[in-house]
Amino acid sequence: MRVFTDPKAFAAACREARTRGELGLVPTMGYLHEGHASLMDAARRHRTSALTIFVNPTQFAANEDLSRYPRDLAGDLRIAEQHGVDLVLAPDDPKVVYPDGFQTWVEPGALATDLEGALRPGHFRGVATVVLKLLNLAHASHAYFGQKDYQQLAVVRRLVRDLDVPVEIVGCPIVREPDGLAMSSRNVYLTPDQRQRALGISRGVQAARRAVADGVRDARQIEQAALGLIGPLADAVDYVTVRDADSLEPIDVVTPGRAVLLVVARFGKTRLLDNAVLGAA
Numbered sequence: 419m420r421v422f423t424d425p426k427a428f429a430a431a432c433r434e435a436r437t438r439g440e441l442g443l444v445p446t447m448g449y450l451h452e453g454h455a456s457l458m459d460a461a462r463r464h465r466t467s468a469l470t471i472f473v474n475p476t477q478f479a480a481n482e483d484l485s486r487y488p489r490d491l492a493g494d495l496r497i498a499e500q501h502g503v504d505l506v507l508a509p510d511d512p513k514v515v516y517p518d519g520f521q522t523w524v525e526p527g528a529l530a531t532d533l534e535g536a537l538r539p540g541h542f543r544g545v546a547t548v549v550l551k552l553l554n555l556a557h558a559s560h561a562y563f564g565q566k567d568y569q570q571l572a573v574v575r576r577l578v579r580d581l582d583v584p585v586e587i588v589g590c591p592i593v594r595e596p597d598g599l600a601m602s603s604r605n606v607y608l609t610p611d612q613r614q615r616a617l618g619i620s621r622g623v624q625a626a627r628r629a630v631a632d633g634v635r636d637a638r639q640i641e642q643a644a645l646g647l648i649g650p651l652a653d654a655v656d657y658v659t660v661r662d663a664d665s666l667e668p669i670d671v672v673t674p675g676r677a678v679l680l681v682v683a684r685f686g687k688t689r690l691l692d693n694a695v696l697g698a699a
């Protein structure tokens with residue numbers, strides 16, 4: 419495994435690797451867990467797999483947890499090595515990614531305005547910009563993203579389509595703790611009490627899936643089934659909403675496989691995301 423801090427040196431290694439075959443890229447913010455590992459394992463089917471570890475400042479709003487975002491580069495590199503990663507980019511300073519004078523941004527459209535986009539202004543502009551930069555640096559033929567960040571995956575798919583980026587985006591299923599909590603680097607913030615209460619989220623998502631399996635099609639009724647389990651345990655609920663699985667627009671009636679339940683709830687200061695496509699096999 420070769421580790422780079424300099425994006426240009428990483429790009430040169432990736433370009434060289436691409437002369438030998440496909441390259442699968444896994445962009446992350448580090449503090450790696452089994453969710454990230456599942457993406458690295460998937461990317462291994464290509465001739466070369468590449469991982470980026472970069473806590474991207476431009477996707478955090480001023481009031482967010484950028485400075486206290488968890489980091490453990492040594493641990494991350496151990497995990498990457500165990501999962502057969504060939505090339506790693508881990509910039510040690512945001513300035514190597516955003517040099518002085520940086521002024522060009524990717525502005526996503528309607529998919530990015532609601533939900534996380536509404537609650538975290540500028541978030542998807544930061545995500546889209548860094549993802550395009552990383553795709554360009556890595557010369558990736560394939561890039562792997564988790565369905566855990568459902569709206570992000572939708573925004574990235576759209577970006578690639580709209581800007582003719584020659585890469586295949588691959589979405590990977592949510593990896594969960596044995597008790598159901600979706601894995602997240604931010605779970606480390608949770609106190610034992612919050613960690614216990616956070617189970618309300620995955621239970622709420624399960625309840626929504628069950629409702630659809632039982633034949634319920636009314637979106638409000640499905641949201642209430644989830645909220646009934648999440649609301650009493652969370653410190654705050656940002657949203658529990660049933661949307662069209664592709665456009666993310668609000669819907670009233672669920673067509674199985676074509677709708678998604680999106681949840682964000684807070685435990686203390688920690689925001690946790692979860693979701694499920696409803697009626698999917």
Ligand code: AMP
Nearest residue numbers: 446447448453563564566567592593601
């Ligand atoms: P992050 O480091 O949180 O920015 O995540 C990097 C990538 O890993 C994103 O594509 C996430 O969607 C994905 N990811 C994070 N958590 C999980 C999870 N529990 N299961 C699957 N993918 C995940």
